[in-house]
Amino acid sequence: MQSWDVIIAGGGSAGLSAALSAARLGARTLLLERETKLGGMGVNALVHTFCGLFHPDVSRPWEWLNPGIPREIGQTMMERTGQIQPDLMGRVYVLRQHPGVFALVADEACAAEKSLTRLSGTEWIGLRQVEGGWEVDFVSRGVLKTCRARAMVDCSGDATGARWLGKEFWIQAEPGRLYRPAYVCQLNGITGSHEDGWRLQTGAMIVKGIKAGDLPEAAMAAQFRDSPFAGEMFLTIDLEAGGAGWDPFDPQKRAEAEAEGRRAALGLWRYLRKHHADFAGSPPPVFPTQAGIRETARYRGDVFVTGDQLAACTRFEDEAALAGWPMEKRENARGPKFRFFDEPRPAGIPAGCLRNARLPGLYFAGRCLSADHEALASLRVMGTCMATGEAAGRMASGHAART
Ligand SMILES: Cc1cc2nc3c(=O)[nH]c(=O)nc-3n(C[C@H](O)[C@H](O)[C@H](O)COP(=O)(O)OP(=O)(O)OC[C@H]3O[C@@H](n4cnc5c(N)ncnc54)[C@H](O)[C@@H]3O)c2cc1C
Structure with missing residues (x-):
């Protein structure tokens, strides 16, 4: 059985960033992705703007909110698509992104990391806590495999691991309210x-x-x-x-x-x-690989971030990343309801919402993080998912180095 320092499940905005950050810190990292392209919803569901990359105060010139991988991916996207600044849309800055370009940028960034191995076309199907880490089952292009890792990051968007580990670790909004x-x-x-x-x-x-x-x-x-x-x-x-x-x-x-x-x-x-x-001259539409899914389930971590905390621009001592996108609630198909932060300032995302002390060595990021339904409406955007993914990858590689 192969052993890794870190295994990341899911290669969307969060998983890509988690994998890059763990590998850049020297961890032997395996990234598992079900589809053939990395980028998650930003590639396979054709979601085409990066939100959450910029400081929320639009009375000032735009500036990157989280340094590191979100900024790196945002800058590369600007260069490849010929944009010199984000678009100002009402009270927010957004960056147009191209799904095809995102898939390529993700490939290139991963290929540049020697300690990162990618398996696309690979579905993660099982998780067990074992002595010294986690045992992970997956089906890769039809072949069933099991690997071990000292640390694991769930970036599946669906809190897949939490659903296997038990009810006490996962949260889901009632069906009628799901975005x-x-x-x-x-x-x-x-x-x-x-x-x-x-x-x-x-x-x-x-x-x-x-x-x-x-x-x-x-x-x-x-x-x-x-x-x-x-x-x-x-x-x-x-x-x-x-x-x-x-x-x-x-x-x-x-x-x-x-x-x-x-x-x-x-x-x-x-x-x-x-x-x-x-x-009149438009050829038939290019369909996505999958419909866009805004909300499924999340982990219950050591800390549970709420919409009220975000609105109050709450900051935390153990901050892993910053959030700046308003809560964009889409509980029906008639368009969004926005709840903006009370001040045009960022809110903190504590490290405690990316881990649970009862699950040592297991981390979660992106849409999987521990937050209430309202907070998710802000934290789920791709720029913020890149930031929480990067933080979770860093935490996972630190854990692997210590154990
Ligand atoms: C219609 C729509 C519009 C949106 N608009 C915007 C927008 O304008 N701007 C913005 O920033 N955000 C937007 N979002 C939100 C954003 O796209 C997602 O919340 C974000 O992509 C979540 O990132 P993630 O990495 O957590 O999850 P995902 O992007 O969902 O990535 C999860 C990855 O894990 C993989 N995976 C899942 N399960 C497994 C498994 N068992 N084994 C292996 N791989 C697995 C999936 O294939 C996927 O690649 C929108 C979302 C939707 C649906």
């Missing part, structure tokens, strides 16, 4: 400039299509965002996906959500091609 899934697709060959007037006109056209019965109700919440590359846009459609009966762990409901998303996106593309001159 709604959404379907994002990439549209090419779109002409015109997409200012506010364009959005209003396109929105009015969609409402007309819904009233005439030519478009599904889901099209009402359609959002268009320009890619950093000319002629390309991303279309996001929020899904009700079963309403109060939504269960992101039910395979059938997940499959239905994917199919609903594809139907809605294709219907909208067909309708706009017919009625909107700017879409």
Whole structure:
């Protein structure tokens, strides 16, 4: 059986950063990713803006919030996409990111680390606490394997390890409140400039299509965002996906959500091609590998960060990273409800919400971290996930070096 210093499960924003940070500190690190590309939702669900990378005070010029890997990935994204600054959108700075570029940047960053091994197409399927660390089962391209690690970081986005370890370690909001899934697709060959007037006109056209019965109700919440590359846009459609009966762990409901998303996106593309001159030459949409899942389950760690703490810009002695994105609550498909921090200052994310003293050597980051439903609405964004991932990777490599 192979032994590693650190195993990271999940190679999204958090897992990529955790793997890079552990490997750069010298830990022999294994990164397991179910899909064939790293980047998580930012690649496989085509989520196309990095939020949480910048200081929340927009009355000042933009500045990076967390140094280290979030800044490194953000800077590389800017260079590769030709952006010299983030976009100011109301009260927040955001950086447009390109899923294809993110996948490449992730590959290159990992390939540069000699002590990091990546296994893509690899599903993590089991976890046991053993003498001196953790035993991890996975299926890699059809082959069942078990490895050992002194430390482990769960960056699966779903608190997968916590669900195996027992109810006392995991938290999930009630189904009706879970942040709604959404379907994002990439549209090419779109002409015109997409200012506010364009959005209003396109929105009015969609409402007309819904009233005439030519478009599904889901099209009402359609959002268009320009890619950093000319002629390309991303279309996001929020899904009700079963309403109060939504269960992101039910395979059938997940499959239905994917199919609903594809139907809605294709219907909208067909309708706009017919009625909107700017879409007339657009080829069929590029579908994502998976629908975007905003919330599933989290760990219960030593500390449980709450929305009220974030709003009060609370700082902690054992701070692992900083949060600056407002709580963007999407409990239905009618758009977000924002709760901004009381002051335009960052809040701290304590190290205690990335570990549980009863699980030595096990860490969690990204969407898996220990926080309430409201705090997750801020902490789940990719810039913040990179920061918590980097911190968890550092903690895991420190643990491995000590044991
Ligand atoms: C529709 C939508 C819009 C969003 N908009 C924005 C936005 O504009 N800006 C922003 O910053 N954030 C946005 N987010 C949030 C953000 O994309 C996610 O919260 C973030 O990607 C979470 O990062 P993560 O690394 O924790 O998890 P993920 O990105 O979910 O990555 C988890 C990774 O783990 C892998 N994995 C899971 N289970 C296993 C397993 N058993 N074995 C192996 N691998 C496994 C998955 O394949 C995945 O690659 C949005 C999310 C959605 C769904």
